[in-house]
Amino acid sequence: GDSVTQMEGPVTLSEEAFLTINCTYTATGYPSLFWYVQYPGEGLQLLLKATKADDKGSNKGFEATYRKETTSFHLEKGSVQVSDSAVYFCALSDQTGFQKLVFGTGTRLLVSP
Amino acid sequence: GAGVSQSPSNKVTEKGKDVELRCDPISGHTALYWYRQSLGQGLEFLIYFQGNSAPDKSGLPSDRFSAERTGGSVSTLTIQRTQQEDSAVYLCASSLVPDKANFGSGTRLTVV
DSSP, rough: OOOEEEEESSSETTTOOEEEOOOEEESSOOOEEEEEEOOOOOOEEEEOOOOOOOOOEETTTTTEBOOOOOOOTEEEESSSSSGEEEEEEEEEEEETTTTOEEEOEEEEEEEEO | OOOOOEEEEEEEEOOOOOOEEEOOOOOOOEEEEEEEEEETTOOEEEEEEEETSSBBBBOOOOOTTTEEEGSSSSEEEEEOSSSSGGGGEEEEESSSSSTTOEOOOOOEEEEO
């Protein structure tokens, strides 16, 4: 079945450092890809998404490009802030019905001043 | 309210007891999902409802788990004869259009 694999954390960075969180997927067909973020004490929020190959999703300085040839959707940010500290989940939606989401295990990001 | 509401926010129960978790989706959202987030694990799909169609129950881990959605709105997830491995955060989400699920803050269930 469909699956998502993302790098284990925690990822610890200093403020203004460059961030990459790797995500690869296995799916039949052409899923949509997502990054969700969970800030401490809050619910999951959609960060960005891409619905087809070569699409780039972006939001709040974060970017991810849908790479069909490498089945990847890596999350990047050029300069992280302390407020970016959270758990980041990569996910895909299958193409049947109303597209339930399949999530990775999450990567915790810790940004220090 | 404007978002997905879940209750209770925290629940501690004794092993062997039954529990009910409630989800109030965003008004008008036709799709409703339940997920489970265990410590150190990703989000595990449990069940989803779409309009009046038969629910997709493929993620329910055992027959102790069941869910209902009444009138196409409120949903209740029931766990019978709870076990310690059921301890997790149970998340509900709803959506009106594909690719745009809105999540609640979850119910943290602890089985002692």
